[in-house]
Amino acid sequence: MIGTFCSVCSISLLALGQLDFTMAAAIALVQALLPALLMNVCIVGLNQVFDISVDRINKPYLPLASGEWSLEVGIMVAASTGGAALLAGWLSGSWPLMATLAGSLALGIAYSTDLPFLRWKRYPLLAAGCILSVRAVMVQLGFFFHMKQALGYPAVITRPLLFAMGFMLFFSIVIALFKDIPDVRGDRREGIQTLSVRAGVSKVFWLCITLLEVAYAGAICACLLSSSVWWSRLMATAFHTAMGIVLYLRARQTDMNDSSSIAACYMFVWKLFYAEYLFIPFLR
Incomplete structure (x- = not known):
């Protein structure tokens, strides 16, 4: 939910650029944010409905796995939030928003x-592929074009948008791989052959860290070679350098034999994800 909130707000502000945040922009942001959060609940709820046996091993605190909610309640919540999200998207009259919501639900x-x-x-x-299609492509294009359409501006792909898509492509791959590392025990028992089950926790963990460091290195190179104003290049270079260093230091502290330590590092990666989206609107 936090990731969805940050990404929708960030990409919407990126679409605004140097334009003033008018009432029309505020309405467009709410039109995007409300159904996006509802759809987030729907998709996560749907996953929990079909993962009860796995979650009883990996995440017994979840409402369905713990028995706090019945299966019928879980299905009702997933169905109602998904339906409400699609209805809100349709009422907005925005085809980019509706396409993003429908595509996310389908995946x-x-x-x-x-x-x-x-x-x-x-x-x-x-x-x-499912995760990166949503996080790296649909979210960036859908909410960017939704804001442009709402304000009456042409839907032109800009360099900052391409940068956001490229960087989030790496981040989405890492999240897709990393999220399975703490869940190896339950996935192995249920026969879910994730990469972590097949290749081992340590190999996948350091693959994820390496991919993120490559993303930060690529971001630094892109910033240095950019034709943006000098202060924007300097700020972007310093930010991504700091994030890369912090990530490496945090990874070195992770105990590969402790699932809680790995899970804590995974949540730290999400914080880096939020930080990147907080920075993206400043790209020029």
């Missing part, structure tokens, strides 16, 4: 639903 169903040819989370490449 969420394919990712979680235990039906023939679905439940793509069992396959590392398909699982990663």
